[in-house]
Structures are given as C-alpha cells and as structure tokens.
Amino acid sequence: MTDTPQQGEAQPIVFQILSQYIKDLSFENPASPLSVALTEQPAIGIKVDVGARSLEGGQYEVALKLNAEAKMKDTVLFIAEIEYAGVFIIKNLTPEQLRPALLIEAPRLLFPFARAILGTVTGDAGYPPLLLQPIDFADLYRKNLAAAEAQRVPEGATIN
Numbered sequence: 001m002t003d004t005p006q007q008g009e010a011q012p013i014v015f016q017i018l019s020q021y022i023k024d025l026s027f028e029n030p031a032s033p034l035s036v037a038l039t040e041q042p043a044i045g046i047k048v049d050v051g052a053r054s055l056e057g058g059q060y061e062v063a064l065k066l067n068a069e070a071k072m073k074d075t076v077l078f079i080a081e082i083e084y085a086g087v088f089i090i091k092n093l094t095p096e097q098l099r100p101a102l103l104i105e106a107p108r109l110l111f112p113f114a115r116a117i118l119g120t121v122t123g124d125a126g127y128p129p130l131l132l133q134p135i136d137f138a139d140l141y142r143k144n145l146a147a148a149e150a151q152r153v154p155e156g157a158t159i160n
Helices: 095-124 137-151
Strands: 014-028 043-054 059-072 075-091
Touching: 014 095, 043 095, 043 137, 059 095, 075 095, 095 137
Parallel strands: none
Antiparallel strands: 014 075, 043 059, 059 075
8 A cells, every 4th residue: 555645636734834933023112111100001902914925835924913002091101013924834725725724824823922922022121911812813814805805896897
C-alpha cells in the first residue's frame, strides 16, 4: 500500500503557522505623568483589522492590527497599536475555503500573542494591563463582507 493519493482523491488540508512576529508596535502616553494616577476608569476604544497577502509556495502572511485608545473626558491617556503577523502555509483548500481560513482562523491563532503584548505594554506604561476580550473573527469577517457588498455599485448604475 502506498500513502500517495490516487487520481481524483482529495489531498489532505495543510494549515500550519511557520512563524509569527511583531511587525509594528507603537505606544503613546501623551497625558503622562498625570494619567498614571487614575481615579476612575477611562473609556477605551478598540479597533481591529485583519489583512492577508500571498507569498510563494502556498505561504501567506496574515497581519492582525489592534488599536486601543484610552480617554478620560477629552484627554487622550494612551494610544497603543500593534500589528502582529504570522506566516502560514495553507494548501489544498478551495478558493471559497481559503479566504475564511486567512481572515478567521489565522487571526484567531495570532490574537492571544498580540493581546499579551498589549497587556504588557500598557502595564509597563503605568496603567492596569489592557486585557482585551476574545474577538469573534467570524463575525468580523461577516460584517466586512456585508459592508463590501453594500458598497458595490449595481450593474448598469451610473456614478456621478
């Protein structure tokens, strides 16, 4: 018996992370030193973005961008940004399966590392560590698809 697939037999799916790394990291603390002696909870806004690009040999770079901005009234306390990326090898997926794998499953694997880095950075800056709640990347993917679909111009429509 051989382990090589026969003609027409499905190939096994390959989904591996080859490397992961900080692509960009920024922390601004514009209200320091006054901001580190907080007496109330600041409002924290979080933005999430995921991007992917094809490399050679079935490899893809997936980048997870997290942006956190903490404010107290009109004063910005801190802005923390990280772009955390990974190189994945993905093979034997259909085009319909590939996009969700890149934009849902890959960032799901990267998120805990990016979250830990943001927590460490904010803690080292004198704030309580920022511990982001888990992100539903499938929901984010669906919302982005819906937004892209809403922006499409219907066939035959004119743009002024």
